[in-house]
Amino acid sequence: MKKMRSICILMFMVAFFPALAQDATVTGPDGKLKVDLFFPKKGEVNYTVTYDGFSMLSNSALGLETNLGRYGKRDKLLGQNIDKVEDTYTMDRIKTSLVHYKANRLVCDIQTEDGRNWQLEFQVSNNDVAFRYLLPKEGETGSVRVMREKTAFHFPSETTTFLCPQSDAMIGWKRTKPSYEEYYKADAPMNIRSEYGHGYTFPCLFHVGENGWVLVSETGVDSKYCASRLSDCQFDTYTLEFPMQEENNGNGTSEPAFALPGATPWRTLTIGTTLKPIVETTVAWDVVKPLYSTENKYKFGKGTWSWILWQDKSINYDDQVKFVDLASAMGYSYVLVDNFWDTEIGRDRIVDLINYAKSKHVDVFLWYSSSGYWNDIVQGPVNCMDNSIIRKQEMRWLHSIGVKGIKVDFFGGDKQETMRLYEQILSDADDNGLMVIFHGCTMPRGWERMYPNYVGSEAVRASENLVFNQSDCDIEAFNACLHPFIRNTLGSMEFGGCFMNHQLRKDNKKGNTRRTTDIFQLATTILFQNPIQNFALAPNNLEDAPKICMDFLKEVPTVWDETVFLDGYPGKYVVLARRNGNTWYVGGINATAEPLKLKLDLSPLHVMKVKHFEGGNNPETKSVKVKDTYLVTINPNDGIVLVSE
Numbered sequence: 001m002k003k004m005r006s007i008c009i010l011m012f013m014v015a016f017f018p019a020l021a022q023d024a025t026v027t028g029p030d031g032k033l034k035v036d037l038f039f040p041k042k043g044e045v046n047y048t049v050t051y052d053g054f055s056m057l058s059n060s061a062l063g064l065e066t067n068l069g070r071y072g073k074r075d076k077l078l079g080q081n082i083d084k085v086e087d088t089y090t091m092d093r094i095k096t097s098l099v100h101y102k103a104n105r106l107v108c109d110i111q112t113e114d115g116r117n118w119q120l121e122f123q124v125s126n127n128d129v130a131f132r133y134l135l136p137k138e139g140e141t142g143s144v145r146v147m148r149e150k151t152a153f154h155f156p157s158e159t160t161t162f163l164c165p166q167s168d169a170m171i172g173w174k175r176t177k178p179s180y181e182e183y184y185k186a187d188a189p190m191n192i193r194s195e196y197g198h199g200y201t202f203p204c205l206f207h208v209g210e211n212g213w214v215l216v217s218e219t220g221v222d223s224k225y226c227a228s229r230l231s232d233c234q235f236d237t238y239t240l241e242f243p244m245q246e247e248n249n250g251n252g253t254s255e256p257a258f259a260l261p262g263a264t265p266w267r268t269l270t271i272g273t274t275l276k277p278i279v280e281t282t283v284a285w286d287v288v289k290p291l292y293s294t295e296n297k298y299k300f301g302k303g304t305w306s307w308i309l310w311q312d313k314s315i316n317y318d319d320q321v322k323f324v325d326l327a328s329a330m331g332y333s334y335v336l337v338d339n340f341w342d343t344e345i346g347r348d349r350i351v352d353l354i355n356y357a358k359s360k361h362v363d364v365f366l367w368y369s370s371s372g373y374w375n376d377i378v379q380g381p382v383n384c385m386d387n388s389i390i391r392k393q394e395m396r397w398l399h400s401i402g403v404k405g406i407k408v409d410f411f412g413g414d415k416q417e418t419m420r421l422y423e424q425i426l427s428d429a430d431d432n433g434l435m436v437i438f439h440g441c442t443m444p445r446g447w448e449r450m451y452p453n454y455v456g457s458e459a460v461r462a463s464e465n466l467v468f469n470q471s472d473c474d475i476e477a478f479n480a481c482l483h484p485f486i487r488n489t490l491g492s493m494e495f496g497g498c499f500m501n502h503q504l505r506k507d508n509k510k511g512n513t514r515r516t517t518d519i520f521q522l523a524t525t526i527l528f529q530n531p532i533q534n535f536a537l538a539p540n541n542l543e544d545a546p547k548i549c550m551d552f553l554k555e556v557p558t559v560w561d562e563t564v565f566l567d568g569y570p571g572k573y574v575v576l577a578r579r580n581g582n583t584w585y586v587g588g589i590n591a592t593a594e595p596l597k598l599k600l601d602l603s604p605l606h607v608m609k610v611k612h613f614e615g616g617n618n619p620e621t622k623s624v625k626v627k628d629t630y631l632v633t634i635n636p637n638d639g640i641v642l643v644s645e
């Protein structure tokens with residue numbers, strides 16, 4: 001029925017707007033994904049997107065408002081060129097290790113009413129659209145300030161949404177927001193006010209009725225632009241929005257600027273009839289390039305961190321030794337020492353801790369606050385990352401004492417000056433052989449490929465909220481069933497999870513009650529992707545957690561050669577397969593109230609036999625011969641794990 005309706009709407013459009021024949025068209029290599037561009041004499045330059053003949057976006061505006069003038073209204077298409085783009089590249093820290101990117105590229109040469117030239121560039125692969133605005137240098141003018149991007153996304157009216165609202169600026173704990181940690185709504189209608197009235201943070205997922213799915217985001221955001229988001233919806237239309245002026249304590253501009261010639265970041269759409277292209281997309285990395293090369297070898301792996309269960313009080317030498325010993329017992333590479341180490345352990349004793357860790361074949365990550373003047377953070381070290389003189393000095397010292405990476409927390413917002421700070425931290429850190437994890441931050445936008453020492457970002461309602469609020473524990477499964485389709489599909493996600501404690505406190509007696517099972521927790525180590533996984537384990541788990549689980553947590557990899565979507569629906573359930581070398585790992589979880597019987601199609605994996613982890617909080621394993629399909633049952637708040645044998 002819905003397909004019929006879309007066809008009817010399409011016919012209506014064709015019948016009543018015959019003047020709207022497209023002026024330029026580009027399709028993906030297999031011809032299903034199609035972008036049409038329109039340059040009307042009076043109105044705004046706009047585009048439509050169809051997949052397999054079905055409408056995904058109807059006429060949506062394009063253009064920029066800049067200090068040089070308006071681009072995109074009553075503009076003339078001077079010429080167009082289509083060519084093919086092919087790129088094969090390797091990645092060591094995302095969902096796949098080898099990517100063959102094939103797309104058709106359309107470049108439109110355009111002139112504004114008052115004679116300024118510009119270009120629109122579209123790259124369309126089988127399931128992804130990436131596009132950006134390019135401005136040339138003409139005459140003496142060497143730079144441009146962009147006041148507003150007119151880029152719009154006009155969805156068919158039956159569309160429902162899976163969106164995370166943007167929060168107010170300068171609210172929350174120590175006035176640290178926004179930090180991409182708000183609550184999603186699943187399958188919500190379009191034309192409602194967002195929780196704060198500031199629209200939504202990327203990535204944004206849309207279910208276009210029976211026509212399919214669209215994931216909207218951006219990539220290639222670096223020091224030359226701000227990070228953007230989507231506005232609230234008006235008349236089925238979202239527009240690209242720049243940061244709020246109030247971010248960064250009101251300091252710094254929310255209007256990005258760049259030198260000419262120059263370009264905006266890429267706006268991206270991932271589109272499919274099913275969720276498979278959404279989960280498996282690599283668009284965030286397909287259209288960006290490494291911004292610097294590195295001479296350092298970075299090693300990814302697993303780590304422990306005391307702070308998640310033992311909190312601030314554990315930032316002392318003796319407790320950190322216990323977590324080094326836990327990492328060592330698990331065969332993990334890293335221990336992460338969280339906030340206040342500078343005062344609670346001290347800069348001399350931290351050297352002793354690093355040397356002790358080294359003796360146990362464990363390396364150390366140290367926490368830093370990014371601030372600064374943009375929040376009220378007192379957690380130390382503060383004021384080491386926002387000033388280039390101090391930052392370089394600090395990082396040289398970190399290198400000299402053998403620290404392998406830093407976790408930098410509590411950023412000020414999405415303005416261009418913060419993008420510049422992320423880039424400066426990454427670049428200086430690489431000069432000193434340091435990997436970087438960001439927390440209290442924005443989501444990464446192609447950074448896994450752009451910055452060779454970038455590891456991952458929080459930018460999600462992460463594990464700490466399970467420790468803070470029982471209400472977050474109560475919806476843990478719901479949230480976990482969103483991330484593989486949304487936040488984590490376009491960027492590494494530092495979630496810091498996998499609890500073996502059932503009560504989320506140091507003593508495993510008080511504190512919030514975990515609603516999900518041990519097998520659920522194991523499944524998230526496959527479902528949540530980050531090249532370094534700091535698991536929420538504590539020393540007591542060596543004694544009180546099931547041996548089956550602890551053995552699995554010793555073995556599970558953190559980097560993947562391939563990712564295959566097997567089944568799922570955002571917020572309800574998800575089953576993914578990921579390959580490391582020759583071994584496939586399948587993780588599945590169920591957030592619905594009923595047991596879920598699934599017939600998994602394992603044929604893409606070519607596996608003969610799997611070790612099946614099941615049994616919830618009484619985990620057991622069985623070895624099973626599998627054919628192409630495999631029947632599984634997943635109980636509510638429970639999971640399954642399959643490992644190929």
Ligand code: CA
Binds near residue numbers: 439462
């Ligand atoms: Ca956080």
